[in-house]
Amino acid sequence: MIGKLSKQEVILRRAKESDAEKILDLLLRLKRLNEEFDPLYKVAEDASTVGIKYVRDAINSDDCLVVVAQHGTKIVGVIKVxxxxRIFYEPRSDAHIVDLYVMPEYRRNKYGQKLIDYVMKEAKDHGGIVTVEFPSANKISTDFYEKLGFRPILNTYVRHPVE
Amino acid sequence: MSSVSQEEAETKKTSELSLRLHEYYKGKIEVELKCPVSSFQDFSVWYTPGVAKPSLAIADDADLSYEYTNRGNLIAILSDGSRVLGLGKVGPYAALPVMEGKSLLYKYLGGVDAYPIVVGTETAEELVRTALYLSPSFGGINLEDIEAPKCFSVLEQLRKDSTIPVWHDDQQGTATVTIAALKNALNLTSRKLKESKVALVGAGAASVATARLLFLSGLPKESLIVCDSHGILHPEREDLDKLQLRNPWKYSLAIETNGERKKGGIKEALEGADICISAAAPGPGVIKPDWVSKMSKMSIVFALANPVPEIWPREAKNAGAATVATGRSDFPNQVNNSLVFPAVFRGALDVRARSITDEMCLAAADSLASYAEVRGLTDTHILPTMDEWELYTYEAAAVGTKAIAQNLARRTKSESELRDMAYRKISSARNKVKVLMKEGLIPNVPG
Structure with a gap:
């Protein structure tokens, strides 16, 4: 149930600097969710302070792509790439999805998929591949990306340095 | 204050008596024979070699186990002791006296043989597997005192996989009796559920099931507001992502309910609501009279926490509530699971049902509500009481009939046949106790 507005009125567009605070709100929700998957994803106390710079930089950078899903005046989804x-491999470029978040009530309406499709088009223009990172224990993400045709390609392991 | 301390003294006295009598009787149930044994010759019929014949017949057709054994009147009361009464996680051994008590109620009120099975496991997967492994022995399974959200996934899985009916009393029993009481309360206050605004306080096992039955009874999802210990559930709450992982049932409620997008706590949830159903933390003072006074006129307040309701009935009435119900027997309108579960299994077993659906729960609720209605509804009489024991026969017949209509029954009976069967079984169970007591085979209470 998505309020009084219909599904069709959710639009996808490139993020503007004026979206930064709303985007940050969504990203912080995503980061807090990641706390569920590993103690090393504990959100830092100053996350919102450093986060706003991260978002602004990304919006203004040619090396990043930030796309939002907008419903009325609300930002309800975001993808950051x-x-x-890829210096040693071919294809030479990789559109790497770092963050993807859709507000809970907008899920199961394919907005996540549409945000990825948006990125796919850009990646195609770049002639590269699309990769994504998320916590290994996030089963929902695993299922989501596998359903969209992604497969595992890289493992990231972690340990603390020797004391 | 004196009545509270008097009540505490009374509770203490009952607890001490209970401990003494549990020790004296060494529990509350045992296995009794139901066939005659006149001589040892009879053993060749009841046991080998004669028993081979029914055994081989069942080997050809498993459903014949309902004809040739007690399976059709026997259920398991399955618990891991992870949330026993209001005591919390006391474990399987400590759960046993509670499960024996449940067994007593099943037999005395519903004529159902219910055997306590407490298990030393805690995972949802193992509980599901245990229930499935046990099903050849039983005609049904009552899940009992299993913590949320584990109880949701166990019930959901077993409703899919089990070929015998599975029931979780803390969810479906409470929800069913609540719906029955609500029907009559709505009737008394000339309301329709589909036009009402409902606030559910608490989002545990009972509330989640109550919400489901409310929707099935016609309440639009957006007219429900659910409040948990962190406040009103709404789609933008910060903890929603975590809920999606840990408790998808509550997550769905957060997404689908609360059309007005209210935020806040119980106070805000009650503002303008017609109905408050609270199965939250024991009170008093969880719900304030001021908040009830901000509900709509002639409101309905069910404060179901035990032992102390979230708000005292008199306070709720003074604040403007027209009909008040609690979980306690010493106030009018006791919303008590015991009005439901013995009849639900009586009905399910008598038609050899494969499942207990939400529609069967609503059939039970309708029957229970009608039983009170024909005897005259007042604001202090919206539900019958356990001593009106014939209600179980009507309710069982309604449940069985619904199972047949939904194609979930292994055998068909008319509603009046089902009522007669229930009557015979329940009166037989009560009479047996009477006879055993009279003969001294159940000794009198000492002292």
């Missing part, structure tokens, strides 16, 4: 060079 880093364009990375």
């Amino acid at each position: 880093d364009f990375r060079k």
